[in-house]
Amino acid sequence: MASIKEKIQAEIENINKVLAELEKVKDRPDKELVVLVGIGAYLQNIYTGMENILKQLLKHKEITLMDTPTWHKDLLNTSVKHNLITREMADKIGKYLFFRHFFTHSYGFFLNEEKLKPLMSNIPEVYSEFRREIEKTLKNMVNDPFTP
Secondary structure (H helix, E strand, O other): OOOOHHHHHHHHHHHHHHHHHHHHHHOOOOOOOHHHHHHHHHHHHHHHHHHHHHHHHHOOOOOOOOOOHHHHHHHHHHHHHHOOOHHHHHHHHHHHHHHHHHHOOOHHHHOHHHHHHHHHHHHHHHHHHHHHHHHHHHHHHOOOOOOO
């Protein structure tokens, strides 16, 4: 069975691959709808990866979430409550949760490049900050310290 460190490292590698792909397309001029939908999928993938990391950390700490319609938001709040991430970080990635909800429950032709730009532009830094917080959390876990 993989350790918490190995599980999180796998998520980090996947997120890094998606970030690299997003970087290839985000600055294309005059993006066709299919490119915007692809960018939307990349943003959703990155957010989902961050969620997966938080779920793994909570599971490792034996903290369970209720299966409710608000479990995604509850995940962020519970992660703050248990000092996995800061409230500021939860608010930053909460914007991607909101986008994930829109993207999952809407049609691709509703995507607007101008509204996607801030999400695309900010995700590398938001993810980098998230990763620093997660690495700090892992280092503080006595039973399984993280070493990159």
